[in-house]
Amino acid sequence: MKINFREFSNDNITITYDPCVCQQSDTCAKQLSNVFRNSVIPWIDIDGAPPEKINSQVKKCPSGALKFSFKNKVA
Ligand code: SF4
Numbered sequence: 001m002k003i004n005f006r007e008f009s010n011d012n013i014t015i016t017y018d019p020c021v022c023q024q025s026d027t028c029a030k031q032l033s034n035v036f037r038n039s040v041i042p043w044i045d046i047d048g049a050p051p052e053k054i055n056s057q058v059k060k061c062p063s064g065a066l067k068f069s070f071k072n073k074v075a
Pocket of ligand 1: 021022023024025026027028029060061062063064065066
């Protein structure tokens, strides 16, 4: 499935995804499948887990393709 650069936001957080640097390792989908869903559009369900849990998973992205920020504070 081809995915373009995307930004996902709700009232509290923003996640961005850059497919140009993604290593397609599926680390995110394997470890937090409620949020990072590789067979569903949109592939990121920003409300699929608590923000802190999403932030923790984003930090494990080996390529830096995923970025996380809180809207009212620095992550
Ligand atoms: S963890 Fe990062 S590099 Fe791996 S599939 Fe997810 S976005 Fe891509």
